[in-house]
Amino acid sequence: VPRKGAQLYEGKAKKVFATDRPDAYIVEYKDDATAFNGEKRGTIPGKGVVNNRMSNFFFRLLAQHGVANHFLAELSEREALVCAVRILPLEVVVRNLAAGSMAKRLGLPEGQALAQPVVEFYYKDDRLGDPWVNEDHIRALGWADAAQLAHIRATALRVNEVLAAFLAPRGVRLVDFKLEFGETPAGDLLLADEISPDTCRFWDAATGERLDKDRFRRDLGGVEAAYAEMLRRVLGEGEV
Amino acid sequence: VPRKGAQLYEGKAKKVFATDRPDAYIVEYKDDATAFNGEKRGTIPGKGVVNNRMSNFFFRLLAQHGVANHFLAELSEREALVCAVRILPLEVVVRNLAAGSMAKRLGLPEGQALAQPVVEFYYKDDRLGDPWVNEDHIRALGWADAAQLAHIRATALRVNEVLAAFLAPRGVRLVDFKLEFGETPAGDLLLADEISPDTCRFWDAATGERLDKDRFRRDLGGVEAAYAEMLRRVLGEGEV
Ligand SMILES: Nc1ncnc2c1ncn2[C@@H]1O[C@H](COP(=O)(O)OP(=O)(O)O)[C@@H](O)[C@H]1O
Ligand SMILES: Nc1ncnc2c1ncn2[C@@H]1O[C@H](COP(=O)(O)OP(=O)(O)O)[C@@H](O)[C@H]1O
Ligand SMILES: [Mg+2]
Ligand SMILES: [Mg+2]
Missing domain, CATH: 3.30.200.20 (Phosphorylase Kinase; domain 1)
Structure with a gap:
């Protein structure tokens, strides 16, 4: 240990x-x-x-x-x-439906379908309020190179496939999520940070009920219960 | 006529x-x-x-x-x-130096060098304040398809090369500019709208003096004179 x-x-x-x-x-x-x-x-x-x-x-x-x-x-x-990794100063968001800031910014209803998943990048800097960037900004400012970006984008879309396919039979729609990546001393990129109701939007597939941090953000109540319910669905009934 | x-x-x-x-x-x-x-x-x-x-x-x-x-x-x-074209609801911005909204958003000094040109997209909608989008949003929401986007991006970078090379010997640094594209009834994409001191940042190469709409935006004075000076540099002394 x-x-x-x-x-x-x-x-x-x-x-x-x-x-x-x-x-x-x-x-x-x-x-x-x-x-x-x-x-x-x-x-x-x-x-x-x-x-x-x-x-x-x-x-x-x-x-x-x-x-x-x-x-x-x-x-x-x-x-x-x-x-132990050096976290890249990027938040990588993958979206399957428009929700949250994307829905608001583009004047779309929450839950609006997307013809393909959307990958967004934000520059991780609390002082600047995590401003949006695109792949050109990231390369032009040296936060990641073209090869790293291609790897990050492909990995983010792969994570989306794996998690969405895992959650669907458990009655959960994966609406969107945020990832962080880190570099090892050897220069390898690893998916890092966390994958949780804090960093994902999980909607009950049948009712649309929010099972994630939006309950806290929007004062919907039942925050603890929603986190517990999500853990139960992920781990399976007996495991919690 | x-x-x-x-x-x-x-x-x-x-x-x-x-x-x-x-x-x-x-x-x-x-x-x-x-x-x-x-x-x-x-x-x-x-x-x-x-x-x-x-x-x-x-x-x-x-x-x-x-x-x-x-x-x-x-x-x-x-x-x-x-x-006559149907304008795509996109503003396409190309940047050679950080300035304006990009410098502000990312906490960079105006004029900060970029390791490569940056292409940005905005959804042209005055009601929403022309919100930022990336190529995924554009495809996912059907505003342009992958082939059109590739054409727009390549054309925007080509415009940058042609204009920057034309302006350099005239003592003007092309800092950034905004383009619009339109579709003909036959489905061809054409560069449209305008290319002017309203839609470009032009800096005097020697002094850094602003020769564009930033004089108006920032109340720098000499707005008319700057527009006239830019036209003189573009058309050549005798032509104005
Ligand atoms: N494997 C790792 N190695 C180093 N730092 C990490 C690793 N995984 C996550 N972190 C970092 O740990 C820090 C603490 O996490 P968190 O409380 O979520 O921070 P934040 O307030 O930035 O969201 C974050 O900066 C996150 O990027
Ligand atoms: N070739 C064209 N065919 C049709 N519309 C055009 C063409 N070129 C520019 N436009 C459009 O003309 C309109 C008027 O221009 P402008 O006054 O700059 O509008 P805005 O207030 O949207 O900036 C804009 O919507 C612009 O996209
Ligand atoms: Mg965090
Ligand atoms: Mg205009």
Whole structure:
């Protein structure tokens, strides 16, 4: 078992710790919830446990489908061992239906169908409010090169296929999600960060009910219950 | 000489008229100036003449370099005959240096160098404030198909090369510009609209002085003189 070392940084939803292995970090998931670039703050009891267990499950599933990612081991209810990477300053969003900021910006109804999945990039910078960029900005400003971008785009679309196909028989529509990628010292890109109701829009396929952080963002109530329900659907009835 | 028919629409900077040819419109350039999606309004005396003459010059130059466009003939100081097209609801921006909204959004100094030109797309809709989109949004929402997008992108980068190379020996740095494209009834895409100090950022190569609509947007003064100076540099001393 790796030994937890110094805290390296604390983000809005997780803390990252060094370990006695230079190539591995421990991520600790918190119950803190924020929205609208930190303007709205709160706590969702049990969120850290759900997000840790769900992320770890999805990272294992993705590895089985050939998607290289940072997950190494689940250490506790709230802690995972992950590969130490340098996170690229990019948020990579994949959308299957228009919702959230895209629906609002383009004047589309939430749930509007898209003829193909949409990949969006944001420059990860809280001070600037995570501004939108496209692949040209990313190359022109040196945040990733053409080969890395092609890999990121293909991986993001592959993650979409794997997760959407996994969730459909569990009655969940994968509306959209956000990914982060990191670079290992050897220069390999790994899918990193988390895949959870904080970072995905999950809609009940039958009722359209929101089973994700939109319940918190939009004050819909039943936030904890929705996170618990999503974990149940992902892990299977007996496992929670 | 074509006969001017009914006014089809009036935009912020131009009026468009039918003619006795079903495949041709007359564009009439106004002195009206607007900025920040119509929030700031004013008049720049002589602007319509400059923008008509400069656009016509650039469209002829681009045609000589193989860039198919809507220009047919200069009819008067303020009027041009153009091919009647259905304008795609897209503004296509090409940038050689960070400036304006890009510099602001990404926290970069105006004039920051870019390792490659950047192409940006906006959905042309005044009500929504011309929101940003990327090529995925455009395909997913059916505003252009993959072949049209590839053509638009390649054409925009070619326009950049031709204009930048033309302007450099005239002491002008082409910082960025906005293009519009239209579809003919036969389904061909043509570069359309205008190419003028309203739609380009022109910086004096030696002094960095702004020779474009930023003088109006930012209340820098000398707006008319800058437009006149740019026309002089484009047409050559004797021609104005
Ligand atoms: N494998 C990893 N190695 C290093 N940093 C990581 C790894 N996975 C995620 N991170 C980073 O951990 C930080 C904390 O996560 P989080 O609380 O979600 O931060 P944020 O407030 O930026 O959303 C983030 O900067 C995230 O990019
Ligand atoms: N060849 C053309 N055929 C049809 N419409 C055109 C053509 N060239 C430009 N237009 C359109 O003429 C309208 C008037 O121009 P402008 O005053 O610049 O409008 P806006 O207020 O949208 O900027 C715009 O909608 C523009 O797209
Ligand atoms: Mg985060
Ligand atoms: Mg216009």
